[in-house]
Amino acid sequence: MQRREQFDKLSRLRQSLRELLADLEKSLRVAFGRAPMIKGNVYELARKCGKPTCACARGERxxxxxxxxxxxxxxxxxSIPSERLSELQEKSEEYLRFRRARARVTEIGKKILGVMDRIEKLRREEP
Ligand SMILES: [Zn+2]
Structure with a gap:
């Protein structure tokens, strides 16, 4: 490989590394937070109780x-008591943010290692 080509490749790799680092910093922000989290998803359940005379049997679940x-x-x-709904929603959202960030950190970490391996290949010389 020509000197010039190697130089350009290394320069691009350093740029990718800087971008990944910025991305990593952004993804880690949630880990520096202090907000409590609760594992799980909050959603509305609409069910039938099974009594044939109940309104739910006619579709009003x-x-x-x-x-x-x-x-x-x-x-x-x-089952969430109504007075705890917004609290649990917030904590569950924080948990989801945290888990998404964790997955992203794993992904970025792998990419960083990939870039480092390519940099190593380009910079290594024989004795
Ligand atoms: Zn019912």
Whole structure:
């Protein structure tokens, strides 16, 4: 490989590394936070109770807010009292943000190692 070509490649790789580093810093922001988190998703459950005379049998399902999460492979469910809804929503969202960031950090970490390996190849010389 020509000197010039090698120089350009290394320069591009350093630029990618700087971009990945900025991305990493951004992704790690949530880890520096202090907000509490709760594992799980908050959503509305609409169910039928099974009584044939109940309004739910005619389509007006019983609606309630629940938090669900999986624990040791099993799906767990917690019925949310209305006074705790916004609190649990916030904490669950924080948890999802955290987990998304964690996945992103893994991805960026792999890319950084890939760039480092390419830099090593370009800079290494024989004795
Ligand atoms: Zn019912």
């Amino acid at each position: 019983h609606r309630s807010m629940v938090l669900t999460w999986s624990h040791e492979g099993k799906s767990k469910l917690f």
